[in-house]
Amino acid sequence: MTPEQSPPSPPLPQPQRVAIAELLRGIAPVADELGTRFEAAGHELALVGGPVRDALLRRPGKDVDLTTDAPPERVLEIIKGWADNVWTIGIEFGTVGLRKGDHQLEITTYRSESYDPRSRKPQVQYGTSLKEDLRRRDFAVNAMAARLPGHEFVDPFGGLTDLRDRVLRTPGRPEDSFGDDPLRMLRAARFASQLGFSVAPDAVAAMTDMAGRIEIVSAERIREELSKLVCGQYPRQGLALLVDTGLAAHVLPELPKLRLEIDEHHRHKDVYEHSLIVLEQAIAQEEDGPDLVLRLAALLHDIGKPKTRRFEDGGRVSFHHHEVVGAKMTRKRLGELRYPKDVIAEVSRLVELHLRFHGYGTGEWTDAAVRRYVRDAGPLLSRLHKLTRADCTTRNRRKAERLRRTYDDLEVRIERLAEEEELAAIRPELDGNEIQEILGIKPGPLVGKAYKFLLDVRLDRGLIGKEAAAEELRRWAREQGLIEGDA
Template identity: 90%
Template sequence: MTELLRRVAPVADELGARFAAAGHELALVGGPVRDALLRRAGKDVDLTTDAPPQKVLEIINGWADNVWTIGIEFGTVGLRKNGHELEITTYRSESYDPKSRKPEVSYGTSLVEDLRRRDFAVNAMAARLPGYEFVDPFGGLTDLQRKVLRTPGRPEDSFSDDPLRMMRAARFASQLGFTVAPDVVEAMTNMAGRIEIVSAERVREELSKLVCGAYPREGLALLVDTGLAAHVLPELPKLRLEIDEHHRHKDVYEHSLIVLEQAIAQEENGPDLVLRLAALLHDIGKPKTRRFEAGGRVSFHHHEVVGAKMTRKRLTELRYPKDVINEVSRLVELHLRFHGYGTGEWTDSAVRRYVRDAGPLLSRLHKLTRADCTTRNKRKADRLRRTYDDLEARIDRLAEEEELASIRPEIDGNEIQAILGIKPGPIVGKAYKFLLELRLDRGPIGKETAAEELRRWGVEQGLLSSAEPGADGPAEPAEPTGSSVQHEGEEAES
């Protein structure tokens, strides 16, 4: 065990000797100890001490390569030594005032009491330095072996000290695949409303870690079952639509969790937060758009548009970065677009628009669309897979022929002004949009033909008195839409 703990940060033992020489305690604590015992790689090196922050600064002065004090008001000093980053926090306890979003911090003098105030027993283990003497007063090692999450003391006291710990329980269930002790689940259920006192930013960080965990279904189910999701992600439990004997349709909540798992199975470079959030939220517009149709059918017309707006609102309230909000919302909006493709009737024009609308999200849209097929009918699933294979092949062919990723008209803004005899202004933008739509409809047509079409358009707009002769191209079918009663990947099930 000592050798496992020593691997976390070889410099920690040397630092422990400095603290001992100064008459103070130092211990490796929390996540690094847990992860070392689980033989999981961890980035954090967390240490705890009885020395107050100013004394910590004195002890590490001249030893650390770099020091930062951004968290000193909460008793934390950070340092770097030989490429290792460590954080040292003075023994403490935290508690929330019922009306405050910020924890009140007070310092302690005992390692065991510091461990008692931590979130879970598996995070309440320590190794005294120097020497790595193992300290486990609350049975964390046993819990690791049993893969269970318990609190060191009463869960009600732990969650009262910091309500965010309820979210952490769900996050650790996702990251570690652990079950949560019944008394902890009961306390989470009874105290779910207390999560509202925690800032949106802290909730967002826990939710992101949960969604990007190895077992997100377990964590999300815990949020829903305890009522926490009703406060932090209320759209999720609302997916549990009632299904009566006359109007049968797939459980949207269960479908969304399956889509999430199927999206994860396609990831290539580790967890993709944008893809996972889009998979989880892609159908949140269904409860608002559900309609019962003749013959016992159920429709969710335009749920992708409604869902995109709901996604944007929820992620904004959770203080996600703008790029994440925009990308997830756009994927939700586009997730049904493929299902207008039918069995291959899309024109090249529609394929170009599919690529243009997805933009840099095309790879993620491919994954989300494939994940959204959860039918148990193998023939339907195979047909959908083959159809999407064909679409991707057509995209690749057109991309090679036409440089789809950078579609633009053959005529630029300066040439538009010269042909139409106009100055810079809104009309140039309208003309450019006309030419872009023409490019999407007909593919590469060359500068001469594009100029002819632009002159024809100029006459129609009253900008020119006459236009060069040119043949109108045949009109192509309108782009297919994705809204439908229920696409093949979501067929009614009994």
């Protein structure tokens, strides 16, 4: 039975009525007052989409999304003199934003949108029916509305039933929905991650058949959905859907490539499964909500392994320097997805450093090595701690406990050294001006070389005092032939 043929939804049960009432109470009297203005002007207005869904799920939400049959120019006329502030940055897509008191609202004209196969931009056409506007939405759980000011609940495509069944289903044929906007395939995986819902089999089949269509969507829109997916409550569920349907091959191809072949002669960990576990273990250490940089680093930390895999004698498998290769691949992929430069730099640096701890052995590092570890991590040290701990996925309890104790020991040493020195901002004991004065030189590359030498002294020997640092500098300069005698 198609959504058009499905019987009307039963009356809204009492718990859901309460949830909708609470949602509307939160923005009343603003919503009803605005609804009354639209009604008086001969137009419809309804609360729609995510806010309604989240209210029914009892999930806190900040968005107030409204829809109307009034075109944007008419919306501006209706709210003129009533709204405290108005912005029209999305007006070409039919959206007008406004602020009234403490509330920010977006009003979008009923619409339908689709992609031309040769264009990355959606084509927007306005509609006149709330039902048809709901029909063009991505999933039935997002195709529910509450009319204003009467609060009539509108659910023509069974979204409430889908909420109960925890399933994502398109209002119409999934092929039509995904054809109109291929990004909806990625949104299916994102909502699976955020809500923990399954995706209807016909939608999964359509995603698999149409995966290549995602390439028509801009990198920026893909990035936004991918970030929301990775930062969801159930990211494994969303990522697995991307891989299983073939979408990942187009938006994050490094992920499915982690599914390396494992035969009886070359046994090693399933790198794909290992990466998902590392992601989950990194998430378990988060303290202040989702950390996009940490999660991306956990997911991508081993993407250099397929390129560096070598079969050794005795059936062993090696991945030499996969962290260096992986860091380069991470920079390339995140760059293509148009991530901000700071995110690219931080994620790729964590990927590059994620194996550094394994040189620690059972504590053989000198204090100088510990200082270098802290210096190289810089402001990423806390995240590196979490990533390194998450990277232990061995089922051997004794090995896992040994690694945990060893890293505990490293953190204790870092804390001890931090109390003795300013580890977080390690610098030479002489600055550039002092270097120039001692050596009698002018600003230039030579000052940088001297500065680097003194930084190595600081890392190797800790704080030795300015006089001793000056003497080391003079000794170095004499060895370099820069000065003579006892200058």
